[in-house]
Amino acid sequence: MDLSMILGIAQLIKDYTGLEQKTQTLLRELEKLTRKEDDVVSQVKNEESKLGRKRKRDVDDWLEQVERTKAKASCLEREVAARRWYSYLNLVNGVKQLIKQVDELRKQGEFTCGLTLIAEDNNGYELPTVELSGDAFQKHLSKVLSRLRDDKVLKIGIFGMGGVGKTTLVTHIHNHLLKETTNGKVLWVTVSQECSIHMLQDKIAKCLDRTLSNVDDQIQRAAELSHYLKRERHVLILDDLWCSYSLEDVGIQLGFDRCKLILTSRSLNVCKQMLCDEVIRLEPLPADEAWNLFVRNLKHPIVFYPGVESVARSVADECGGLPLGIMVISGSMRGMTDIEEWRNALYELREARFSGDCMEEKVFRILKFSYTRLNDPTLQQCFLHLALYPEDHRISRENLIRDFLMVGLLSDSKSWEEEYDMVYTIINKLVNACLLERIQISHAYYERDYLKIHDLFRDMAISMVRSQFMIKAGLGLRELPAEEEWREGLERVSLMHNWIKEIPAGISPSCPRLLVLLMNNNYFLKEIHYSFLSRMPSLQVLNLSYTGIETLPSSISDLHNLSALLLHKCEKLRYVPSLVKLKVLRTLDLSWSAIKKAPAGLEGLVNLRTFDAGYSKLKEMPNGILPKLSHLKHLDLKSADKSLAVKNARELISLKRLEKVRCRFRDIREYNAYAEYLKLRDGDGGPKQWELIMPIIFKEENASRVFGPPICSKTVRLGACRVKEGGGEELPLLPKGIECLSIKDPIDSISSLMDIPSIADCKLRVCGLKRIPGMEHLVLLSSSSPADYYAPLQSLEYLKLDALDDLRALVEAVAAAAARALPGWISEGEGFWGLKTVYIYKCCKMKNLLTDTLLSLLANLENLHIQECEVMEEVIAVTEADDLTSTLSLPKLRTLCLRDLQALKSICRRTIMCNSLQYVTLQQCKKLERIALHVRLPHDGELPGGKDNSFRAIHVGKDEKEWWESVKWDSPLDKSLLRPYVRYR
Numbered sequence: 001m002d003l004s005m006i007l008g009i010a011q012l013i014k015d016y017t018g019l020e021q022k023t024q025t026l027l028r029e030l031e032k033l034t035r036k037e038d039d040v041v042s043q044v045k046n047e048e049s050k051l052g053r054k055r056k057r058d059v060d061d062w063l064e065q066v067e068r069t070k071a072k073a074s075c076l077e078r079e080v081a082a083r084r085w086y087s088y089l090n091l092v093n094g095v096k097q098l099i100k101q102v103d104e105l106r107k108q109g110e111f112t113c114g115l116t117l118i119a120e121d122n123n124g125y126e127l128p129t130v131e132l133s134g135d136a137f138q139k140h141l142s143k144v145l146s147r148l149r150d151d152k153v154l155k156i157g158i159f160g161m162g163g164v165g166k167t168t169l170v171t172h173i174h175n176h177l178l179k180e181t182t183n184g185k186v187l188w189v190t191v192s193q194e195c196s197i198h199m200l201q202d203k204i205a206k207c208l209d210r211t212l213s214n215v216d217d218q219i220q221r222a223a224e225l226s227h228y229l230k231r232e233r234h235v236l237i238l239d240d241l242w243c244s245y246s247l248e249d250v251g252i253q254l255g256f257d258r259c260k261l262i263l264t265s266r267s268l269n270v271c272k273q274m275l276c277d278e279v280i281r282l283e284p285l286p287a288d289e290a291w292n293l294f295v296r297n298l299k300h301p302i303v304f305y306p307g308v309e310s311v312a313r314s315v316a317d318e319c320g321g322l323p324l325g326i327m328v329i330s331g332s333m334r335g336m337t338d339i340e341e342w343r344n345a346l347y348e349l350r351e352a353r354f355s356g357d358c359m360e361e362k363v364f365r366i367l368k369f370s371y372t373r374l375n376d377p378t379l380q381q382c383f384l385h386l387a388l389y390p391e392d393h394r395i396s397r398e399n400l401i402r403d404f405l406m407v408g409l410l411s412d413s414k415s416w417e418e419e420y421d422m423v424y425t426i427i428n429k430l431v432n433a434c435l436l437e438r439i440q441i442s443h444a445y446y447e448r449d450y451l452k453i454h455d456l457f458r459d460m461a462i463s464m465v466r467s468q469f470m471i472k473a474g475l476g477l478r479e480l481p482a483e484e485e486w487r488e489g490l491e492r493v494s495l496m497h498n499w500i501k502e503i504p505a506g507i508s509p510s511c512p513r514l515l516v517l518l519m520n521n522n523y524f525l526k527e528i529h530y531s532f533l534s535r536m537p538s539l540q541v542l543n544l545s546y547t548g549i550e551t552l553p554s555s556i557s558d559l560h561n562l563s564a565l566l567l568h569k570c571e572k573l574r575y576v577p578s579l580v581k582l583k584v585l586r587t588l589d590l591s592w593s594a595i596k597k598a599p600a601g602l603e604g605l606v607n608l609r610t611f612d613a614g615y616s617k618l619k620e621m622p623n624g625i626l627p628k629l630s631h632l633k634h635l636d637l638k639s640a641d642k643s644l645a646v647k648n649a650r651e652l653i654s655l656k657r658l659e660k661v662r663c664r665f666r667d668i669r670e671y672n673a674y675a676e677y678l679k680l681r682d683g684d685g686g687p688k689q690w691e692l693i694m695p696i697i698f699k700e701e702n703a704s705r706v707f708g709p710p711i712c713s714k715t716v717r718l719g720a721c722r723v724k725e726g727g728g729e730e731l732p733l734l735p736k737g738i739e740c741l742s743i744k745d746p747i748d749s750i751s752s753l754m755d756i757p758s759i760a761d762c763k764l765r766v767c768g769l770k771r772i773p774g775m776e777h778l779v780l781l782s783s784s785s786p787a788d789y790y791a792p793l794q795s796l797e798y799l800k801l802d803a804l805d806d807l808r809a810l811v812e813a814v815a816a817a818a819a820r821a822l823p824g825w826i827s828e829g830e831g832f833w834g835l836k837t838v839y840i841y842k843c844c845k846m847k848n849l850l851t852d853t854l855l856s857l858l859a860n861l862e863n864l865h866i867q868e869c870e871v872m873e874e875v876i877a878v879t880e881a882d883d884l885t886s887t888l889s890l891p892k893l894r895t896l897c898l899r900d901l902q903a904l905k906s907i908c909r910r911t912i913m914c915n916s917l918q919y920v921t922l923q924q925c926k927k928l929e930r931i932a933l934h935v936r937l938p939h940d941g942e943l944p945g946g947k948d949n950s951f952r953a954i955h956v957g958k959d960e961k962e963w964w965e966s967v968k969w970d971s972p973l974d975k976s977l978l979r980p981y982v983r984y985r
Contacts, residue, residue, distance in 0.1 A: 022095045029102040030073055036109045037066050044115045055116050060211060062108055069101055126178060127188065128439040129171035133296075133323060134289040137169060140280055144173050144262065147278050148235065154254040155261045157271030160282030162363050162456045163324030166264040169282065170237055173262065177235055184233030192391040192455075192474070193242050197249055199476045201225050204236070204250070218249060225251030234259045240392075240455065241265040244273035284321025291316050293323065297330040311342040318349040318366070324456065325366035331434035332370045348372065364460045370433050371460075381409050382426050383435050386453040387461035388494035388518060390474025394439065394450040400427060406564045406587055407516055407541050416609075416633045416659040417688060427451065465492075473497055473518075483509050492516040496543070505529045511536050520545040520566070530555045537561065544570060545589070551575040560584070567593050568612075580604050590616050591636065603628045610634040614662060617641050626651040637663040638693065649673035662691040668721065668730050675733040682736045691715040694732050710797055712740035712766050719744040725757050734758045740766040749774030754789070763795045770802040777812040781854070784814075793833050800839040807843040809877075811850045811857060836892075837863040844870050848877035852910060855888050862916075865897040872901050876908035887934070889913040896933075897921040904928050911971055918950070922964070923957040930968040937977060954982050 040063070044055045132138060140158075147153045158166050177186045187207040191200060201221050205212045208228050212221045229236075230253055241263050247254065254261060265271055271279045285293065294316040295302055304312065315333070319325035333345060349369050374380050382404055389395065395403075401423045404410065410419060430436040437452045453461075462471055468491040472481060477498040486493075486509030493514060500522045508531040515538060519525065525547040533539070533555040540561055544552075545568035554577045556565070564587040567573055573593045579585065580601030588605070591614040598618065603625045611629065614636035621637060621644065632655050637644060645666040646652055652661065652674055665671035671694040678686055692715070714737050722729050723746045734741070734756075741764055743756075750772055753759065769775070778801070779793065801807065835858060840846070846869045850857070855876060866875065875898070876888065893914050898904065904925045911932040922928065935951040956964045961984060969975035 022092060022099065026073060026095050026099050026102065029099055029106070030070065033066060033102050033106050033109070034070070036106055037063065040109055040111070040115065055211065059111070059115050062105070062111075066105055066109075069098070069105060073098055073102075126175045127171045128441070129175065130168055130327075132168065132172055133165075133293045134285050136283065136285075136289075137165065140169055140282065141172055141176070143280065144169075144278075145176060148177075148260060148262075153260075153277045155263070155274060155276045155278075157274060157276035157279045158262070158264045158282065159266065159268050159271050159279065161284075161322070162266055162459075163322040163366075164282045164284060165323045166266075166282055167239055168323065170239055170262060170264055174237055184235070187234055187236045188239065189237065190239045190392040191241050193240075194475050195242075196476055197245060200245065200250055204229075204252075222249060222251030226253055229253065230258050236261050238263040241270050241274075242267075244270050285323060285326070286321065287317065290319065290321045290326055294319070294326050294330045297327055298334055300334070305337060305339065308337070308339045308342055311339060311346055315342060315346050315349065318346070320366065322363065322366065324454065325363070328367060328370045328434040331432065332373050334432075345369075345373075363456060364463065367457055367460050368464075370435055374429070374433060374435075378409065379426055379429060383430055384461050384465055385409060385492075386436065387458050387465065387469065388471060388473060388492060388496070388516075389453070389458075390497045391455050391458060392452065393474065393497070394441075394452050396448070396450055397424075397427060400451055406543075406566060406589075408563055468492065470494070480507060483507060486511055488512060490514050492518075494518045495522070497521040499523075500525050502527045503529055503532045505531060507532055508535055512538060514539055516541040518543045519547065520568075522547050524548055526550060526572075528553050533559065540564065542566065546570070548572050552577055557581055563587065565589070570594070583607065586610065588612070590618070592616060592640075596641070598622060598625065605629060607631055612636040613644075614638045615640045619643050621646075623647065623651075627654045630655065630657070632658055634658075634660040635663070636661075638691065639664075646670060646674070649677070653677050656685070658687050660689040661687050664693040664695070666695060668694065668732060672730065672733050675735045678735040679733070689713040690735075691717070692735070693717045693719075695719065695721055710765055714738050715740040715742070715766075717742040717744075718746070720747060722746065722748050723757075724748045724750055724755055731757060734762060736761065738762045739764060740768075742768040742770075743772065744768075744770040746772060751775060751777075752780050753778050753793075754780075759792050760789070762792045764792055765795055766798040767796060768800040768802070769804060772804050774806055775804050776806050776808045777810065778807075779811050780814065781811060782814040796833055796835055798837045798839075799835060801841070801843060803842045804846075805844055807846050809846065809848055809850050810838070810840075811854050813851075813854065833857055834860050836860055837865075839863075839865045840867070840869060842868045846872055848872065848874050851877045851879045852888055852908065853879055855890070858890060860892055861890055862892050863895045863897075864893065865895075865899075866901065867897075867899040869901055871903050873903050874906050874908065875904070876910075876912065878909045887911045887913050891916060893917050895919045895921075898923075898925055898928075900924040902927065906930055906932075908932055918952045919955070920953075921955040923955070923960070926960075926963055928967060930970050932970040934971040934973065937973070951981060954978060955985050956982060958984050960984070 040059065044059055132141065144156055144158075147156060158169060160166055174186055174188055187204065189200070189203045189207060191203075195203075197218060198216075198221070201212055201218075205225055205228065210228050212224050229251065236252065236259055238261065242265070247261075252259060252261070263271070263274060263276070268279070268281070284290070291313060294312075312333075315329060316326065319329050329345075329349075333342070336342060336345070349366070371380060371383060374383070385404070385407065401420060404423045404426070405419060410422060414422070427436065431438050431451070435453070435457060437454055439450050439452055441448050441450060462469070467487075467489060470481065470485060470487075470490055470493045473494045474497040477495065477500055480495070480500060480503055488510055490511050491513055493511075493516070496518045498521075500519070501524045503525075504527075507529065512535070514536045517536070517539060518541075520543045523546060525544075526549060528544075528549065530553045533542075533553060536559070538561055539559050541564045542556070542559070542562060543564075543566040545566050547570055549567075549570050550572045552567075552573070552575065556562070557577045557579070558581065560581055561584060562582050563584055565579075565582075565585065566587070566589045567576075568589050569592045571592060571594055573590075573595060576590075576595060576599040578600040579588075582601070582605065584607055585605050586607055587610040588599075588602075588608060589610070589612045591612045593616045595613070596617050596619050598621055603622075606628065608629050609631055611632060612634065616639050618637075618639045619641045626632075626635075635652075635655070635658060637646065642664070645664040647666065647670065649665075649670040650673075652658070652663070665674070671692065675692065678690065680686075690713075694717070714735070716732075716734060716738055718732055718741075722731060723743060725731065741762065750756065751774055753767070753769075753775075769778075778799075779790065781790075801810075838849075838858075838861065840849070849864075849866070864875075866872065888908065888910050890912055891914075894916055896907075896914075896917065896919070898907075898921065900923070902924070905927050906929065909932070911934055913934045915934075915936045917933065917935045920933075938950045964982065969978065
């Protein structure tokens with residue numbers, strides 16, 4: 001017996017006999033961790049009590065990990081007490097690992113960089129809304145605004161039947177209040193039908209950018225919320241109340257110098273029970289106003305043929321004066337000109353009448369008309385699917401398209417691109433039929449589009465599918481619905497966006513017809529027992545995304561009809577049972593999971609269309625598996641573990657149906673082999689979307705939060721490799737049609753972007769460069785260069801330059817040539833770049849962006865962000881010092897953000913016309929003495945933040961008020977006029 005074996009046996013004996021001692025060590029370490037937890041909680045609450053501070057997300061994550069670790073320790077302690085001889089070694093290993101985790105958590109709890117940060121000081125953003133229609137709405141708007149100025153009026157209630165325009169009215173009130181600085185902050189909360197006090201407290205806290213203690217003590221949570229609310233004045237809008245609440249129980253204290261409340265409800269009794277000081281009833285529109293709205297929403301100049309107008313008026317009358325109904329019905333009739341079509345619509349509306357007098361049924365009759373006229377079962381099924389989301393849930397178009405494709409509402413016999421286009425078209429049809437709302441959320445520097453189903457349409461859909469669907473989404477459930485609620489006839493169940501923590505043994509609902517089970521966004525769900533899925537033989541879609549699940553139950557292996565298994569963002573998931581029996585599985589989403597090993601049976605999923613392991617912790621894809629997945633259309637192997645790489649390009653090339661691919665390569669030859677394949681198959685059956693990464697050793701950062709790049713379908717990311725000719729080594733090829741190019745840490749120097757071989761064949765939309773040695777300018781302009789030499793840059797929209805230590809300027813001309821000495825297509829001022837966004841960060845030798853003579857190159861620029869360029873003295877340098885009176889122009893510039901530019905003295909010594917400029921951010925630019933920007937303020941009578949393209953805000957650092965007041969604003973505009981636009985944050 002050798003020495004190593006003897007030492008191993010000795011260690012086993014030591015472990016076997018030292019369990020009690022290790023358990024005591026664990027308990028002592030837990031006590032230290034608990035004391036540290038108490039200190040952190042006390043300290044963070046103390047700091048949050050100071051105005052303008054909020055806890056870092058890392059703190060909440062750490063506290064959550066501590067709770068999980070304490071729970072594990074408690075379970076382990078019980079196991080130690082009931083131990084058996086055969087479990088000794090497992091217990092010892094478990095205790096040792098937990099001691100290590102506790103020690104690491106205690107070190108992390110030091111938070112050397114602080115527990116809190118400065119909260120963004122914004123008063124909220126305008127809500128998307130529609131134009132108010134009719135005199136009554138205008139009168140109600142004026143009345144509410146005037147009553148809010150009355151010290152004695154603290155609560156205003158607005159009630160009326162569904163669809164009468166309550167939400168539209170209060171969104172206009174919200175947007176008006178934002179522009180009146182005397183009201184303090186304006187908070188908007190959509191309450192929803194089944195909202196507990198706990199949920200309402202969380203919703204209000206979220207508006208304040210706060211997180212309440214995750215405890216069941218309602219009084220403690222109310223005290224916390226009250227503490228945050230009373231620090232400054234608020235107007236709180238609670239939209240869509242279905243029942244009354246005790247404001248004291250919630251934590252809302254009203255008072256003229258504290259908080260005022262506006263609420264909407266379908267019930268007068270709710271307004272009375274809430275003791276509103278003023279109650280306003282919204283009535284349906286009178287016939288003339290209803291007709292005007294109906295005609296206006298037909299969206300094109302109306303010339304009715306003889307006899308049509310009288311029928312159209314009858315159709316409008318069927319809407320009962322409800323603005324929502326009018327918008328829906330008129331939207332469905334757009335483009336209809338024949339009297340036969342109008343008569344048929346009138347007939348359908350009248351036939352759809354319910355026999356009862358219930359007001360809800362009358363509203364549903366009007367709304368169902370638009371659903372019926374879809375005349376397409378697929379469209380109708382897609383609409384009904386929307387009811388599975390929580391009430392007032394916003395979803396991006398991309399996510400909705402993905403969901404429609406995943407839940408099996410469409411045939412997957414087409415190509416991925418055809419399927420995508422079909423779903424895109426379906427969504428547009430639902431929007432055009434007014435069954436789905438398109439809303440735009442505007443923030444300081446960007447706008448985002450979302451889709452949402454109106455709560456009345458959702459109610460109607462639920463009433464139509466009540467027997468086949470169980471919908472309990474977003475209700476704050478902590479446990480599964482009772483087993484008797486799992487009826488045998490159920491086909492779809494939605495429990496998404498709840499707080500369910502576990503599904504223990506003994507729960508085994510019998511649902512033989514269940515097709516779709518959505519449990520995503522139950523963040524605290526850790527365990528699903530085997531029995532839960534054992535009697536759902538028809539299940540096709542299982543969504544457990546955004547849960548804390550650690551292992552999947554083995555009963556998943558027996559779901560023979562499963563076609564989609566969705567585990568996106570299951571960041572604790574480490575084990576998936578064998579998939580060998582899931583022969584019809586088409587979608588396997590493991591993205592952002594903790595899976596390290598490819599699931600067993602993966603090679604047998606011959607019908608798999610989508611395999612997504614993007615940003616998972618998957619370490620390796622075993623050889624020979626990919627060629628067996630011959631039906632793959634979408635493959636993502638961009639794992640967070642940098643060791644995962646395509647070893648053999650031939651395996652990828654064998655996937656003839658592949659349309660989307662994202663992966664890393666370990667070897668330049670394999671990368672080039674696939675790049676050459678893409679070049680040969682471009683437009684001829686090869687992938688249409690791809691992202692190739694070579695090599696894999698550098699860390700990838702997310703794109704700028706402020707100015708995100710456009711989505712590109714053809715991307716190459718190169719790092720720590722040679723990119724310039726002359727080194728004698730094989731260079732990475734750039735496939736044809738590349739739209740996005742990212743280069744980081746090359747091992748050779750590049751003096752200009754044009755030095756990259758084959759760059760001339762690219763039509764880039766996005767370019768990101770980081771730590772490129774020797775690059776003094778992105779482009780060197782020369783009058784001797786032909787125009788097509790710069791062709792790759794003409795399509796460029798987004799440019800990010802990060803830590804280019806040698807960069808002097810964005811663009812430089814040969815010698816000191818004047819613009820007129822350069823090629824005419826530069827000096828004409830049309831701009832040979834399509835650049836919309838420029839993001840420059842930590843370029844420590846950059847003294848200016850470019851000179852005034854070259855500014856016309858940025859004629860299309862919309863967003864400019866420059867940060868931590870420590871020697872930059874002037875953004876736009878003036879080359880002719882005598883010519884300071886003439887103006888320059890950046891006609892499309894919308895946002896200008898300058899941060900941490902310690903040497904900056906001037907943006908430009910010449911005035912720059914910026915008539916589209918809306919937002920300016922100036923922080924830590926203490927040497928900036930003058931600003932010469934000519935902006936366009938709103939017209940007389942308009943307030944800051946209107947819907948036009950006029951100026952909206954200047955954001956200055958919280959502690960920089962004195963500096964800002966010393967800055968000179970050199971333009972025809974008097975600086976005093978900008979005072980209402982300044983925001984300190």
